[in-house]
Amino acid sequence: MDFAFDSLTEELRGRLLRFMDECVHPAEPAFEEQVRMSGWGVPPLVEDLKDEARKRGLWNLFLPGDHGAGLTNLQYAPLAEIMGRSPHLAPVATNCAAPDTGNMEVLSMFGSEWQRQEWLRPLLDGEIRSAFAMTEPDVASSDATNIATSIVRDGDEYVINGRKWFISGAMNPTCKIFIVMGKTDPEAPKHRQQSMVLVPRDTPGMHIKRGMSVFGYDDADHGGHAEIVFEDVRVPVDNLIGEEGGGFAIAQARLGPGRIHHCMRLIGMAERAVELMCRRALARTTFGKPIARQGVVQDWIAESRVRIEQLRLLVLKTAWLMDTVGNQGAHTEIQAIKISTPIAVEWILDKAIQVHGAGGVSQDFPLAALWAGARSLRLADGPDEVHKRSLAYRELKQYM
Amino acid sequence: MDFAFDSLTEELRGRLLRFMDECVHPAEPAFEEQVRMSGWGVPPLVEDLKDEARKRGLWNLFLPGDHGAGLTNLQYAPLAEIMGRSPHLAPVATNCAAPDTGNMEVLSMFGSEWQRQEWLRPLLDGEIRSAFAMTEPDVASSDATNIATSIVRDGDEYVINGRKWFISGAMNPTCKIFIVMGKTDPEAPKHRQQSMVLVPRDTPGMHIKRGMSVFGYDDADHGGHAEIVFEDVRVPVDNLIGEEGGGFAIAQARLGPGRIHHCMRLIGMAERAVELMCRRALARTTFGKPIARQGVVQDWIAESRVRIEQLRLLVLKTAWLMDTVGNQGAHTEIQAIKISTPIAVEWILDKAIQVHGAGGVSQDFPLAALWAGARSLRLADGPDEVHKRSLAYRELKQYM
Amino acid sequence: MDFAFDSLTEELRGRLLRFMDECVHPAEPAFEEQVRMSGWGVPPLVEDLKDEARKRGLWNLFLPGDHGAGLTNLQYAPLAEIMGRSPHLAPVATNCAAPDTGNMEVLSMFGSEWQRQEWLRPLLDGEIRSAFAMTEPDVASSDATNIATSIVRDGDEYVINGRKWFISGAMNPTCKIFIVMGKTDPEAPKHRQQSMVLVPRDTPGMHIKRGMSVFGYDDADHGGHAEIVFEDVRVPVDNLIGEEGGGFAIAQARLGPGRIHHCMRLIGMAERAVELMCRRALARTTFGKPIARQGVVQDWIAESRVRIEQLRLLVLKTAWLMDTVGNQGAHTEIQAIKISTPIAVEWILDKAIQVHGAGGVSQDFPLAALWAGARSLRLADGPDEVHKRSLAYRELKQYM
């Protein structure tokens, strides 16, 4: 047992921290400004940051294997945490932003040669963005077997009909390709009914209706969260990812690394919140003493530190398990980090907001927007409660 | 001891409930639509609702004494709860919306004959709106003695310099009058330094800079929350409310009824959240059964009911105390409802959101916006923590 | 709506408070000493207190109707709170102690003339004590239909077989009569299978095996919590309370007032805890200042006050509902106080303990023992969770 990072990780952490200090954090105010101006889509300065990141060897760090940087989950996790300190800017600057990351993994693992050439290549190069269309407004999508969108084969084509929402990134015009999950065979066994197909942006019948807001935020800077209607959308059968009936399995495979990334970024957000909370508490005075000397604020700071330390270790161990025994062997831990991280980070952000007074809920500090992100991760990939039930069931099974 | 409402209250509750069912709730979708279209300011359909409310004798219910409906706090409280079920529409429709309510109380109690004629009259008639400018970005404003805006007498005028923010309603062009708190005498005893003056909207030197967002919401429909800079703003000395040095006392007097209103509206919001949570839980099915049969969801519903019942009684008792022994005698209870209500209602809204899945955080349900309102009330009038310290101090004092 | 106590209540409160100050609190140290010496059963000084209480007209206050003081639930509730400040002494001194109170109610309402003469009379006179034997070790007794003890008619007798535990008061030799619940007809509809019979202490076949401990406490001073085995115990058919099959209904009727009593006593315990917490916090100094100046301790004190005020109002309203619309009409509220009071008071006691340091968990302060009492009320009458499910179901039913 050894709690030190290996030397490659340390080297990359140093390099990434320098990139954050020299390029990312200084760009944040201009980024905010450009976001206010630029409608749906990524503000222009991001392209400069991407060039810089590529130059510095900080590109596609998330992707294991030959297509990417080849890091293990355990090596990448602490880098994701660092990116989380500027979650709207650092991941996209390094081509490590969701949902592209998961989509690239899917194409890398399950895509055909042609699909990789056509879509994975430009994604890896940061030339286009992508979306992942699974959640539906009309059913509780945490139960993937509820998914109702139909994908029917008709000759050499699949015909897609259905309605999706909260499809992140879709409002961004550079989002060129959608991975769409639907049912190809409603009569098959429960977990063999679903398939995934690639749908290019301008395919007739695909209507991007509107952006869904998340606590008042439209998240326009990374393409928002769209509602999309599929009306007799036709794609060639070559656009099927993997095999018919393989959709559920692909979705599962996509989840593991995504959880690590989300959770480590959340931890980075929490670290930033603690820093802001401390700085503000030291800078402001009420009733004759700095807020930092209020016992309740000290309690929040201590609790935040204690929770962060625990969360980080659990996520790192989960990454290590995925590397050593695979996603199946890390099943409990992958659920455990989903259950524990968003809600704890939400709590920390709430306290940081409270220390900032009215400013905390406003656009003048990143806290409220980070909070909305953390809060929605208690729902993304299914509400925490679904995962708790499943985890409890495995715990109970040992004694049945 | 008697827990039944008196007959006047019951009569008004019935009348208001009918107004909600027949006019307010049906207007909500169109209101949402108009809000999206209409920039800063109240959507047009509100004027129709105001006419209707006036016709039905549901006007200025909040205001005791001759200027208003003459209800006691205990009689008005349950009406405020009902309005809280549609908090963006019902209060403004009945001319019972903050911050006008508090401002009208101030003018009614402390305003000169001229001030009442000039400003109270059109406010009571629902012709104009008003704002209350106290909170400042540069100091922790929960400690009112921190307020730094200066109000300096110069001949027959007061000259105001300072910066305020989160001035609700100010972006609304019909908001014609601002009550501004500042320091007239920094050398006076701590609670005699402040004064309040009336500043009409177009006074030179008053710059309304921007709207502050609250968790991504701009609250444009009721005029947002503005940052305002006062640069050598001059008003006649007749615009002083009450006497020089009386600002702190007026601010305190303004607080009590405002808390009752806020808290009862929050309880109305909580009731709406429980209803939505129940309906959604019954309507959606996961893993083979309605969400309503999930034990954790049942636990949330039960907890919500139990908390609401307790909160309501505490607020009603506080209203009764204010009516019978005055604000001073109700001091502990006024703090207690501020401490307990927003955080409990926030919790209930959070659970209702969770039951709604991704929809819960979006614009398709009122829950996320209500949540942002409840959350910011943990900060408005000073963070809860300040009030807890003060309440604890009085508790401890009994044993000193 | 009126939050003031009526004049009779105020008069009795004054009288009871004087009794507490002049007699009960001063007797506490000697009581503790006698408890340590006297094995199972009530320490001798209690008889003196009983005489005094009777003299002062503070006797059987809990019992409505002609047999007792004739108070309403709303009138008695604030008296129960006062007794709760010394929960091991004041209730027994005033003949208002559980489980006698519930048993007297049962006999008063459902007992035959003969049963009242034989058992209610000496109970009302404080000559004997009684027990209520329902909970069983072998089944989850929160579901009363699980009760397995059999009561079989055999000629003019009932024959009882079964095992009960946590039968409070049973180890006390002056506990002369047991109300035993069991099944007379396992074939009847679910809620008509149970009956209650009276079993005198020395009936052959009734074996009082041992005292169950509650977090290390044996509660010897009020007769502990016994495990009892019934082996072919025979009682005359005249010992049946009410009718065969009526046991479930009697149990339900017994619950309502008992909840009010328990909850108000808990609130009295909480008030005592707050007082002790304040006094200790003022008296002890760490790191250069009194503990009372620690922000976290102030937060606990404020939270305690705020919670107590809410709980008390809810219990009082429940009492008022029981008086005005009956137990059925107060069903939700009776569950609500069971759900909310023990856990909140447990929290307050926990904080008071924490302020007392190691002393808080010891016999030198009443806090740890009070805590154990509050904690076990989260289980008594069925775990809170069962009541939450039932309350949620009624809430949901409105929308089905």
Next chain:
Amino acid sequence: MDFAFDSLTEELRGRLLRFMDECVHPAEPAFEEQVRMSGWGVPPLVEDLKDEARKRGLWNLFLPGDHGAGLTNLQYAPLAEIMGRSPHLAPVATNCAAPDTGNMEVLSMFGSEWQRQEWLRPLLDGEIRSAFAMTEPDVASSDATNIATSIVRDGDEYVINGRKWFISGAMNPTCKIFIVMGKTDPEAPKHRQQSMVLVPRDTPGMHIKRGMSVFGYDDADHGGHAEIVFEDVRVPVDNLIGEEGGGFAIAQARLGPGRIHHCMRLIGMAERAVELMCRRALARTTFGKPIARQGVVQDWIAESRVRIEQLRLLVLKTAWLMDTVGNQGAHTEIQAIKISTPIAVEWILDKAIQVHGAGGVSQDFPLAALWAGARSLRLADGPDEVHKRSLAYRELKQYM
């Protein structure tokens, strides 16, 4: 970074688990029985277990260096967790029980040759027990500078006067030696005033007055928690441990490993609680289905698992830090585990109790007693709140 135990640890874990299964758990019922019979002191069967543990090479595992098994903190930690599954039996059986462990560390590190011969030797051999007398009833002892017991040199002797309480193990007649902390120089700098001296059991003037109870438990099986009065107690100057004024430093050195041990045992207790909770939930049926199918119970089980995984990792990392960078370098983490572990394990035990119904609070399951142990660790070594303040201060200091 590597989350696997090393091979020595794995070997010892296997050996210890076998010892638990073959010897410790089977002895628990007889141990309980002997505890009920045997007054203050360790029940006889423990000696047999000690012999067996020695034979199996499971002896003094806690002690690093030549005097003990020579394990690192990281190697010992998982063994302490296993012992925690039977915390009243396994630690004492393996001579790894507090407070002997800390006392042996102190003697091993700071004791003179003579002191080691006289006291460390028989402690290592399990022939005698020891106590650590620091906490005082009259001052808030979490602030060690409050300690008031005086140790005054008089010729070749030290004269001790003062009062201590909660001196664990002291009622056990085999507890032969006491390490007593007091002030030798009240004029010295704050952290140089204290010294530690060895006081043998039968030294004249040392009065062991009574056992303090912990939530009703006397913990007689390991010698209880005594109140002790020192009245002109005289010991030779050779009984001083280390140097005069070194007491505070020794106390600090003693804390680190003790925290690891306590926390890992708590985690073992939590694991046992989860197992009992699962087994009970599967075995009991209410309202037609096993309790294990209640959503709220599943939620508790999942939360318990998630919390345990996080706690364990944090404690293990702390052990690793102590091994690699020393106690000072692990300061934040040592506080973090003290803050997080007892309260989380208390929560888990509370839920396990709730699942057990009335049985859970009684002597028929180990849960209530384990709960009392966990609860008191929120106070032992100073209340959590003191440690949180200190941890927050270090966090804030980075930004000062």
